[in-house]
Amino acid sequence: MKILVVNPNTTRSMTGKIAAAARAVAWPGTEIIAVNPDMGPVSIEGYYDEAFCVPGLIEEVRKGADGGAEGFIIACFDDPGLDAARSITTAPVIGIAEAAMHTAALVGRSFSVVGTPARAVATIEHLALRYGFERHCRGVCAAEFSVLALEDPKSDAIRLLKSDIRRVVSEGRPDSIILGCAGIAGLSKALSHEFDLPVIDGVIAAVKLTESLAGLGLGTSKANSYAPPLPKPYTGIFARHALLGSGEA
Secondary structure, three states: OEEEEEEOOOOOHHEEEEHHHHHOOOOOOEEEEEOOOOOOOOOEEEEEEEHHHHHHHHHHHHHHHHHHOOEEEEEOOOOOOHHHOOOOOOOOOOEHHHHHHHHHHHHHOOEEEEOHHHHHHHHHHHHHOOOOOOOOOEEEOOOOOOHHHHOOOOOHHHHHHHHHHHHHHHEEEEEEEEEEEEHHHHHHHHHHHOOOOOOEHHHHHHHHHHHHHHHHOOOOOOOOOOOOOOOOOOHHHHHHOOOOOOOOO
């Protein structure tokens, strides 16, 4: 199968890191294609960045659907544009926060989220409520480093991340830790070993959930909530998003 992983920000080095983490766990027959938009923020840290990343994200999903992608992953822990993306394809579309929280609920009764930019804490708390995991969530820890610091090998972002995990494990005693940023992709196995509890990477969890849904023959329902958008013209810079025919990619 072909899975399109969309990093909604425009930082290509982060897209490469996400792609490597996804390919490391994919089935041998799964092709992982990782992309990022040409337009939008270089990192997504809060409501404002999230709003401006969605048009580019939807464009990449639309192109991926035209190219035969059988599943989509939105590789930002805010799960931006998730509902809109599901409205334009019948393939599964998974957000990495959604995937991580579902996975955490299967391996323990509680989890804490670590590594989330401070401006995104409220968003993650809202997602836990939306997905029905507010009783499982012991808290969302604001990171003391920026998303782009994770792309700088000279930064102390990983040291700060580990310090936060150590403190949260000691104080909150969660059953598992969720890494709250796609930029941390690829570290979950080493961190699980170091802290002796499940550390969940949303990118990896989303890959396995997408493969499972495809294997079950399940896609996005078009019955009600995610029915195709009504055909209508878009104006200005969004004119290229005009919905033609059924409106479904």
